[in-house]
Amino acid sequence: MIRTIEWTDAGVVMLDQRLLPTQEIYRTYTNHSEVAEAIRSMVVRGAPAIGVAAAMGIAMGVDTSNPGSLAELDVLFERICSDIASTRPTAVNLFWAVERMKAVYSGTRPLGIPAVRSALIHESIVMHAEDIEANRAMGRFGQALIPNKARVLTHCNAGALATAGYGTALGVIRAAVEAGNQIEVYADETRPFLQGARLTAWELQQDGIPVTIITDNMAGHFMQKGKIDCVIVGADRIAANGDVANKIGTYSVAVLAKENGVPFFVAAPISTLDLSIPDGSHIPIEERDPDEVRKIMGVPITPMDAKVANPAFDVTPNRYVHAIITERGIARPPFQESLQTLARGAA
Amino acid sequence: MIRTIEWTDAGVVMLDQRLLPTQEIYRTYTNHSEVAEAIRSMVVRGAPAIGVAAAMGIAMGVDTSNPGSLAELDVLFERICSDIASTRPTAVNLFWAVERMKAVYSGTRPLGIPAVRSALIHESIVMHAEDIEANRAMGRFGQALIPNKARVLTHCNAGALATAGYGTALGVIRAAVEAGNQIEVYADETRPFLQGARLTAWELQQDGIPVTIITDNMAGHFMQKGKIDCVIVGADRIAANGDVANKIGTYSVAVLAKENGVPFFVAAPISTLDLSIPDGSHIPIEERDPDEVRKIMGVPITPMDAKVANPAFDVTPNRYVHAIITERGIARPPFQESLQTLARGAA
Numbered sequence: 001m002i003r004t005i006e007w008t009d010a011g012v013v014m015l016d017q018r019l020l021p022t023q024e025i026y027r028t029y030t031n032h033s034e035v036a037e038a039i040r041s042m043v044v045r046g047a048p049a050i051g052v053a054a055a056m057g058i059a060m061g062v063d064t065s066n067p068g069s070l071a072e073l074d075v076l077f078e079r080i081c082s083d084i085a086s087t088r089p090t091a092v093n094l095f096w097a098v099e100r101m102k103a104v105y106s107g108t109r110p111l112g113i114p115a116v117r118s119a120l121i122h123e124s125i126v127m128h129a130e131d132i133e134a135n136r137a138m139g140r141f142g143q144a145l146i147p148n149k150a151r152v153l154t155h156c157n158a159g160a161l162a163t164a165g166y167g168t169a170l171g172v173i174r175a176a177v178e179a180g181n182q183i184e185v186y187a188d189e190t191r192p193f194l195q196g197a198r199l200t201a202w203e204l205q206q207d208g209i210p211v212t213i214i215t216d217n218m219a220g221h222f223m224q225k226g227k228i229d230c231v232i233v234g235a236d237r238i239a240a241n242g243d244v245a246n247k248i249g250t251y252s253v254a255v256l257a258k259e260n261g262v263p264f265f266v267a268a269p270i271s272t273l274d275l276s277i278p279d280g281s282h283i284p285i286e287e288r289d290p291d292e293v294r295k296i297m298g299v300p301i302t303p304m305d306a307k308v309a310n311p312a313f314d315v316t317p318n319r320y321v322h323a324i325i326t327e328r329g330i331a332r333p334p335f336q337e338s339l340q341t342l343a344r345g346a347a
Numbered sequence: 348m349i350r351t352i353e354w355t356d357a358g359v360v361m362l363d364q365r366l367l368p369t370q371e372i373y374r375t376y377t378n379h380s381e382v383a384e385a386i387r388s389m390v391v392r393g394a395p396a397i398g399v400a401a402a403m404g405i406a407m408g409v410d411t412s413n414p415g416s417l418a419e420l421d422v423l424f425e426r427i428c429s430d431i432a433s434t435r436p437t438a439v440n441l442f443w444a445v446e447r448m449k450a451v452y453s454g455t456r457p458l459g460i461p462a463v464r465s466a467l468i469h470e471s472i473v474m475h476a477e478d479i480e481a482n483r484a485m486g487r488f489g490q491a492l493i494p495n496k497a498r499v500l501t502h503c504n505a506g507a508l509a510t511a512g513y514g515t516a517l518g519v520i521r522a523a524v525e526a527g528n529q530i531e532v533y534a535d536e537t538r539p540f541l542q543g544a545r546l547t548a549w550e551l552q553q554d555g556i557p558v559t560i561i562t563d564n565m566a567g568h569f570m571q572k573g574k575i576d577c578v579i580v581g582a583d584r585i586a587a588n589g590d591v592a593n594k595i596g597t598y599s600v601a602v603l604a605k606e607n608g609v610p611f612f613v614a615a616p617i618s619t620l621d622l623s624i625p626d627g628s629h630i631p632i633e634e635r636d637p638d639e640v641r642k643i644m645g646v647p648i649t650p651m652d653a654k655v656a657n658p659a660f661d662v663t664p665n666r667y668v669h670a671i672i673t674e675r676g677i678a679r680p681p682f683q684e685s686l687q688t689l690a691r692g693a694a
Contacts, residue, residue, distance in 0.1 A: 021649065021650045022647060155564075186656075188564070189538065189640070189648075189649075190564070191536065191538060191562035191563065191564060192562050194648050197640075197648050197649045197653075198648060198649065201649055201650055201653045202650050205650055205653070210654070211653070211654065212654045212655065212656055213640060213641075213649050213653050213654065213655045213656075214640075214655070214656050215538035215539050215563065215595070215596075215640060216538065216562065216563045216564035216596075217502075217535070217537070217538060217563040217564075217595055217596025217599055218595055218596070218656060218658060218661075219599065220596070220598045220599030220602060220661070221595060221596075221598055221599070221658060221661040222656070224598060224661070224662075248562070248564055248565055248568060249562075249563075249564025249565070249567070249568075251567045251568055251571060252564055252566065252567030252568070252599060252603055255567060255602060255603055255606045256599055256602055256603075259602045259606070293536070293544075293560060293561075293562060294560075296643045296644070296646065296648065297643070297646045297648065298646075299643065299644045299645075299646050300369060301536075301541050301544050301545060301643065301644060302368065302536075302544045302545065302548055302560050303368045303548055303549050303552055306544075306548045306552070306558070306560050307557070307558065307559045307560065308559065308560045308561070309533075309559055309560075309561050309565060309569070311565065311568060314565075314567070314568040314571070315571075
């Protein structure tokens with residue numbers, strides 16, 4: 001069992017995903033600023049895991065505070081929430097988690113500071129557990145889409161490491177394997193952060209699920225050769241019409257899948273839906289440090305002063321998506337309706 | 348002026364492309380086995396440059412030999428040609444160069460060993476000069492396809508470093524710039540060997556042509572955003588029907604270009620045509636060492652024992668190609684006819 005993030009008596013413990021697979025280092029964070037920096041610097045990444053980290057960061061911020069009054073805590077709490085919310089712009093789970101913690105704060109505020117503290121901690125632990133349960137439910141629904149002997153391409157890491165555990169896209173693959181299917185995974189290496197080469201390969205190896213790493217530019221070739229039966233990825237934000245923001249490169253994979261008649265699936269919890277925006281054009285795309293492209297594991301690979309672009313996400317229009325797998329069931333096109341139905345709670 | 352490969356009195360001198368852009372090291376090879384190894388290990392790469400390297404390797408092999416008779420030289424020459432031809436399977440320029448050297452050998456053999464020696468050396472130097480001239484001619488024809496202010500995406504390195512000089516795809520870009528156009532280049536980094544990030548960025552910087560490096564999985568995103576006006580790439584082998592083998596990832600770029608209404612151009616000399624094969628399915632695709640994917644500049648980025656695929660090329664079907672720019676003119680669909688016409692020598 002991979003321990004991506006945990007609330008412990010010593011602090012919020014995270015597996016440092018910047019160092020995998022060469023080093024397996026757990027870090028303990030004891031204040032909310034450290035948690036915010038861990039999210040920003042991608043010690044923890046993946047939309048659902050960011051949501052849990054945000055909740056735990058907020059709980060930690062309040063837990064370690066020493067306000068003289070509720071009014072003082074109100075001010076402090078707003079600042080903590082704002083610090084956490086400003087870490088990364090694209091994954092909506094971050095804002096969903098902050099809003100949920102704000103609701104708990106409001107609900108327990110009348111009971112006094114100690115009650116607020118314990119309620120926020122409790123809520124973040126519940127969110128952790130709920131996330132794993134959601135992933136298992138996605139797995140149960142989604143595994144029916146993955147036939148026996150399927151060769152499944154995935155992009156980035158939408159696994160245990162991107163969530164509290166089990167994973168979204170990789171959770172569906174795990175569930176298919178647990179159902180007795182033989183599955184072979186192709187993992188895009190996913191430049192620049194190499195989530196596929198470093199994280200997906202590592203975590204599938206832990207489970208003994210066969211995985212072949214390919215560079216991002218090989219995905220089309222393997223589809224063209226008939227070696228990919230379906231694609232499954234996670235998501236960082238899904239608009240009301242089913243447009244999907246996910247790790248840069250997802251759009252390319254989706255276009256290549258369509259061109260080659262390969263089904264393209266997205267697995268994401270309901271917390272990844274952002275029904276407040278009509279389509280993907282409203283999703284802010286994070287631009288990250290150019291040095292993430294200029295260097296790999298600290299080694300320069302471009303001219304030092306090279307101009308570089310580093311958008312961390314792209315948007316896959318809904319017309320490329322065959323199904324969105326959630327913990328409440330599978331949404332099919334037209335997503336405008338099917339996502340609304342799932343969001344209202346129907347299974 | 349970038350000196351990719353040169354015949355000198357001291358030997359065949361090559362700029363070691365494995366070390367760029369951090370180190371600019373020239374290596375001198377004094378026998379044909381060293382030249383073969385330099386081709387295999389990608390000290391020199393790019394179809395036209397491989398062709399010139401092959402010719403110089405053969406000339407060097409004969410030049411440094413000491414045969415007792417023409418019959419002995421016949422045997423030796425066959426072995427030299429076979430050693431050179433077995434280095435890399437996909438770029439047809441290699442085999443074209445070997446055949447051309449064989450023709451020179453046959454033609455001068457009646458004149459005796461010293462005449463064979465000098466003719467082979469001369470031919471390799473002529474091929475070097477012809478390659479640069481072919482690239483300049485491609486530039487003159489191709490620059491008309493690149494409008495002023497165009498943002499041009501290229502994949503891999505089809506530049507001076509991939510040829511004797513000036514470049515095929517980058518030659519067309521250079522010619523457009525020389526014609527007074529403002530051009531902005533987007534260079535795919537081109538994993539695993541990073542020809543785009545390391546070589547294309549470096550050589551365009553030398554010429555002061557603006558270049559932005561993107562990871563391979565960003566190309567689709569920038570096309571979708573309307574930031575790419577055309578794509579131009581080189582080729583390693585072009586079949587009679589216009590199917591194009593080129594660096595892995597080219598097919599993906601071509602599909603994304605089609606999906607986004609972006610013209611896709613190929614620039615390659617006539618020596619890259621292989622009219623002996625009807626289509627791209629007959630082109631052998633080189634599978635290279637998995638460690639090229641597992642490590643970047645020697646640094647491991649995957650689990651040590653990870654399964655990896657490493658096809659070095661893919662095939663772009665002719666339906667994605669808008670034009671093939673050669674030194675004899677521009678071929679347009681249907682390529683079956685237009686390539687035949689150019690191959691017969693028409694301008």
